Amino acid sequence: MNTCDRCQENEATIIFTNDEQERLCGSCFNEMMAEEVGxxxxxxxxxxxxxxxxxxxxxxxxxxxxxxxxxxxxxxxxxxxxxxxxxxxxxxxxxxxxxxxxxxxx
Incomplete structure (x- = not known):
């Protein structure tokens, strides 16, 4: 199982590529997007x-x-x-x- 790069707890189901690749769980991805779009x-x-x-x-x-x-x-x-x-x-x-x-x- 690949764990989330941010929380280190949940399974990473999303690979997010910005400047570098980051593996995220759904919760951490939503938190990141919520901050970005307000x-x-x-x-x-x-x-x-x-x-x-x-x-x-x-x-x-x-x-x-x-x-x-x-x-x-x-x-x-x-x-x-x-x-x-x-x-x-x-x-x-x-x-x-x-x-x-x-x-x-x-």
Whole structure:
């Protein structure tokens, strides 16, 4: 496992190249981008569980990523070939506003 160059704790999932290459975890990358673009990121849970139309429980891993052109939220089901949802918000969007799709609220 490659550890993050900044926090030395989490797995590095992003390779950031500026003047030199830096391996970052998602949290450290978001912190770096938040400082650069002047946005405060809202805290989200790492995972959620929802029921589909057939009352089957579905578990999703959540990832939040901040880029200069917006905030991206991705929900990926924890099974192979499961559901995957993604939304993009502007930098000045209301991060606490829910997105509703059918019976699901994100």
């Amino acid at each position: 946005v405060t990121m809202e805290t989200i849970p790492a995972a959620i569980s929802l029921y589909d139309f057939n009352r089957k429980r579905r578990n999703f891993i959540l990832q939040q990523r901040l880029y200069p052109n917006g905030i991206f939220l991705e929900a990926t089901e924890d099974i192979e070939y499961g559901y995957q949802f993604a939304v993009h918000g502007e930098l000045d969007c209301d991060q606490t506003e829910s997105v509703t799709y059918g019976p699901w609220t994100f």
